[in-house]
Amino acid sequence: MHLNPRSRPGFVFLLSVLAVGVIAAATAASLLLLGGAAEHTAYSVEQSMQALEFARSCVERGILEARNDMAYGGQEYYSWPRGSCLILPIGFNANAENVFCAEGRSGLALRRLEVEVTQLFPQVKVRSWNEVKTFTNCPTT
């Protein structure tokens, strides 16, 4: 059946309203989603930063413990209300090289640090302090 718009006077207007409405709704939904995504990103940034801080905390604790205990072996777990960190096994080695590997978690964020220490006494000497994707000098968990 052929519909002549002239015979349906409200048709054009209705279509226009619907079209504009759909576009407006799509725009609004997009903005809503963008806002939600921005919020999600903000939380991710926060969690990621927090995970890195937890990893740093583990390295700090690990180096301190290695200076307090001649047989310190790492493999320790610390937790806080908003996350945790794990320091992987190390071998205290007569004031020679030690590698401290630590991973911090907060929410879904995971950050890893690998820190090479060339001596613990009389003063700690750090050769490198790197964030890594995967550990290369420590066994993976």
Added chain:
Amino acid sequence: MLFAPPPRRLPLTAAHRRGGFLLVEVMMGIALFAMFLMSAGLVLMNGQEGTEMAGDRVRATFLSERSLEATRDLRGVNFSSLTDGQHGVLLGASGKWEFAGSETDALDGYKTNVQISTPALNVRRIVAQTKWKHGIGRSGSLVLTSELADWRSTCAIGDWANLTEEWRYAPGGNPTLKDIAVVEDRAYVVSGVAPALHILNLSTHATSTYDYGGLTATAVVAKGRRLYLLTSDVNAELRVLSVENLSSPSPLNPVVNVNIAGTPTSLAIKGNTLYVGLTNSANPEILSFNISNSGAVTPLKQGQLAPQAGFDVKGIAVAGTGAFLALSDGGMELGITDTTHANLNPNSIHNLTAWGGDQPSQSVAVSGSGLLIGCQKNAATSQSPAWYSEIVNGAVTTFLRHLGSGSITGVSLDPHGKYAFLAAVSGRKALQVVSIANFTGAGELKSFNATSPAVGQDVLYDPVRDRLYLVTSRDVIILRPGGASTRPCT
């Protein structure tokens, strides 16, 4: 025509017919459109608000992170400046971070503070909180937590040219004490007669023993809360003890039968690898085990230093990728193996005769870039050479020789590179303290005699406490440097 026909009614147009409907349609359209606009506007505002709130959160995250970094910077200057309580952090006039007040106001409505607490000795917990309020519905707070430890301090070393006996553990009889390892504040000393293990509390000086089913032991190393012992059980020489409870060791299974012709004699740990040196074995002379799995000991590699002769490996020290072996062979006193090689192949075997030595090595130690070797006494000259060398890129450089007394079965280095400590199998000068700066000359700074009939066996320098543990055949003597009596790391 009196009557004109009535005028004919013109037919109504569509517009005339639907005039009311058009108005309704317009009204409905406007209403509908207004509803769309309103909802779209609301959603738009909501989306924008979400974006703005996200921006607030990101900004607060970076402000909190900046506060943590500032606190970390302050720690670098002086750890004791991190006092418990709430602080504001700001950049001072001198361009350095400093604590000021209890809160820092950013210009754009954010307020940040750091709360410092002490969860453990020499550890500070830093909670950086940022709060913001931008009108109705745009307020919030965010917290980042971190911990800082006091590991940047420099540990002092006392004057070891003037040592003092601090405490002596003498269990009585002839326990034939051999070797020592320290875990936290406990020293574990292995004995050539049962009970195999003597446990010394270095803080309270309380002591106890652990009888390992009548076994005896000759060597011990520690990693974490695990002790690795070489015992007298020829079918299971290598044993692992858990010291989760520091005062009550408990055996872990499986025990390991090294299962190699020869006698396991020396132990060393680097990372997750345990090295065992063998004597009376032509091949292999060194073994390695994976100890990454807590309590488990898995064979890794076997190494042979030289196919033509079986060296006795009396001592092992590991630094970098090299294992430095004290070889009981007058012709070849030092072996260096590549621990990364599949067969622990030797990088080099050194004959110290070129430097004026010909005595078999008995012990070896590394600390930082220093290598120290103790040798057997020369019967003809009654002198015992000790050798010191720097390690550069995994290789030894020039050897310095010190002529000590008695067969040097134990050596230790202080990490400051000032002193070498030698334990000799003799009562007189059971301990000799030698200046590394004057190693070849009259380097002996101080000696310490064992109480007859005890003879020196091993020595261990403890950089954590700046103490020296001298193990003789009959007792353990804890020595401190002249004057020093406090913890050296400040």
